[in-house]
Amino acid sequence: MELQLEYFLLLAAALFCIGIYGLINSRNAVRVLMSIELLLNAVNLNLMAFSNYLDADAKGQVFSVFVITIAAAEAAVGLAIVLAIYRNRDTIDMEQFNLLKW
């Protein structure tokens, strides 16, 4: 018995579902950003598992480096947006960011 591809895929699926739960249910805006990081990590784990088990040329690692880069950019811009909203609305409750809600 050795490590199978399915184990990693199941772990990534579990992590993705936990991230979606946090993305929908959290009211703190910073926690929403953390949940997005969880989602990106789950996708990265998928890419890495496929790169190890299905491809001998490490192309999946290239893609996961791209995903890491874009996640860093997303975190920087997202936290800047959270800071700007906090400075304007004086709250970080996601339920009160409803200026564009009809």
Next chain:
Amino acid sequence: MNLAEGVQIVSFGILVATTIAAALGVVLLENIVYSAFLLGGVFISMAGLYLLLNADFVAAAQILVYVGAVNVLIIFAIMLVNKNETFKPMKNPWFRKGATALVCVGLFALLGTMVQSTSWAVLDTIEPIPSTALRLGQHFFSDFLLPFELVSVLLLIAMVGAIILARREFIPDLDAEQEFVFTLPERPREPVGAISDSPDDSDS
């Protein structure tokens, strides 16, 4: 990776347990500072999983970028928006949480059956690449050259955008002679929420 199979299985089990537990802690804990530090735990155990998958360079990059940059950035953001506010209770929170949990469990079941029922074309012999950094560099500068350059431009744009978004607006014509106060020269801003909270003067 040249480890015995038992060692691989045991370390995979430990990493899975810590990853799932820390991810649940990130989502479910009330104190957001605990969540931020547990997020660092998730990142570190993901790096361990990458090591199990023969990707040493990406594991190091994961620790450098995520734990070193993103997590520190998140902790700084928590410090900057540090406000103990009790959120107003929503109408039926348990219905919302239950529906979301139902959807997430259903999605996990769907993905799990998909993973189990698909016959993956797994390679016969998985031999680790001797130096992944060399191979990644060759990919970056040959067939992934355009995405590589685009990503670097994207990072530059994101950096400039983050600085512009998070910067405070200064008053341009401030005569420094008037009085010497140790405060930041910053324009006082009215919170927008104050308008919507008082409905009696909204139609004036």
